[in-house]
Amino acid sequence: xxxxxxxxxxxxxxxxxxxxxxxxxxxxxxxxxxxxxxxxxxxxxxxxxxxxxxxxxxxxxxxxxxxxxxxxxxxxxxxxxxxxxxxxxxxxxxxxxxxxxxxxxxxxxx
Numbered sequence: 878x879x880x881x882x883x884x885x886x887x888x889x890x891x892x893x894x895x896x897x898x899x900x901x902x903x904x905x906x907x908x909x910x911x912x913x914x915x916x917x918x919x920x921x922x923x924x925x926x927x928x929x930x931x932x933x934x935x936x937x938x939x940x941x942x943x944x945x946x947x948x949x950x951x952x953x954x955x956x957x958x959x960x961x962x963x964x965x966x967x968x969x970x971x972x973x974x975x976x977x978x979x980x981x982x983x984x985x986x987x
Contacts, residue, residue: 885940892933899925917971921964928957 903922906914914922931954938947 885936888936889933892929892936896926896929896933899929915971917964917968921961921968924957924961924964928954928961931957 903918906912906918906922931950935947935950935954938944938950
């Protein structure tokens with residue numbers, strides 16, 4: 878059984894670390910010089926952070942022993958997860974197309 882004083886510290890740390898890495902990853906898209914984020918990037922950022930905040934909220938709910946709400950949020954994460962994969966795919970295809978049309982190629986295509 879878990880120690881109640883140390884419950885879910887590793888899980889919170891992991892989700893918050895991923896959130897910080899996500900901010901770092903999106904930094905140049907939104908705060909770099911001469912930035913113009915596309916619709917695809919905006920959609921991907923929204924779905925990414927929605928998914929991460931729902932995971933964080935779900936952790937908090939389970940820690941508070943609110944199992945019914947935890948399950949409901951889990952169902953919404955089951956919807957947001959595939960949506961996140963779809964926006965990642967959409968962004969990758971858009972980036973590859975843009976790189977090919979410009980003649981520079983795309984570093985994501987290996």
